[in-house]
Amino acid sequence: MAFESPFHRRLKEARMRKDISQKELGIRAGIHEFSASPRMNQYERGIHVPDLQTAQRIAEQLDIPSCFLYCQEDDVASLVMKFSQLDAGHRKQVLEDLERRCTEHEETKTLNALGI
Numbered sequence: 749m750a751f752e753s754p755f756h757r758r759l760k761e762a763r764m765r766k767d768i769s770q771k772e773l774g775i776r777a778g779i780h781e782f783s784a785s786p787r788m789n790q791y792e793r794g795i796h797v798p799d800l801q802t803a804q805r806i807a808e809q810l811d812i813p814s815c816f817l818y819c820q821e822d823d824v825a826s827l828v829m830k831f832s833q834l835d836a837g838h839r840k841q842v843l844e845d846l847e848r849r850c851t852e853h854e855e856t857k858t859l860n861a862l863g864i
Contacts, residue, residue: 755803756794758817758825762810763792777805 752841763773770792779802790796791806798806800814807858813832819825831839 753794753797753818755797755817756792758819759788760792760808762807762812762816763788766810768810773806773809777802777810802803859862 761771766773768776770787770788771781771785774788775781777784779787787796787798791798797803803817804814807817813828816825816828816832820830831842834842
């Protein structure tokens with residue numbers, strides 16, 4: 749099974765959420781105005797994937813973390829978006845809670861494997 753990059757669908761989703769045209773986004777991301785719309789269209793159709801620097805500029809204009817554009821799983825993409833909206837204090841709390849839950853999960857798996 750071939751790997752399909754999620755970039756094109758994540759890009760379109762984020763752009764539509766921001767309610768901005770392909771051309772406007774391309775221009776804001778530093779793409780020349782005459783090629784902004786066709787290039788963004790090719791990115792959204794999955795024909796081309798921009799280099800990392802361009803992807804970061806696009807993400808910045810969409811107010812999203814650039815890693816969102818590469819998330820294969822929908823739940824991970826949703827988690828990344830929600831986490832990015834938190835302030836530093838709340839991020840720390842979420843990470844601490846996640847660490848605790850992961851530890852508890854691993855302990856439960858170990859106990860179950862031992863038949864306890």
